[in-house]
């Protein structure tokens with residue numbers, strides 16, 4: 001079933017110059033880029049995106065990181081896109097990410113882990129509405 005999902009190329013990967021390589025990974029998988037935006041977010045927007053994490057012990061440094069510089073937000077679509085992108089990204093902790101995944105290649109720590117992806121169709125719909133209203 002064709003799905004849309006939401007991804008972020010996080011500020012670590014943008015500042016390291018890995019945007020092109022990471023976007024190429026989605027396209028190589030046959031996923032289609034439906035929307036793409038370079039932007040810098042503020043604390044309030046980070047809280048809305050990561051509302052499930054606000055208050056966790058790692059949240060303050062995570063918010064500082066996510067607001068530290070430009071990131072790339074995107075919507076990609078394709079067959080079973082939500083699950084396929086999560087597999088392509090690999091585990092949150094790059095030390096546990098499978099070889100060949102984006103995080104295995106580009107992440108440097110659990111926080112600075114290069115990419116975000118929606119974890120369900122419900123969160124994808126909510127995240128697309130937050131980042132790309134009307135899409």
Ligand code: CDP
Pocket residue numbers: 053058062091092110111112113115116117119
């Ligand atoms: O991004 P993912 O869905 O794989 O992981 P999450 O558990 O939803 O956590 C969201 C983000 O918070 C992660 O991608 C990390 O950047 C960050 N995080 C962290 O800095 N320290 C942790 N112990 C857990 C997550």
Ligand code: MG
Pocket residue numbers: 119
């Ligand atoms: Mg998550």
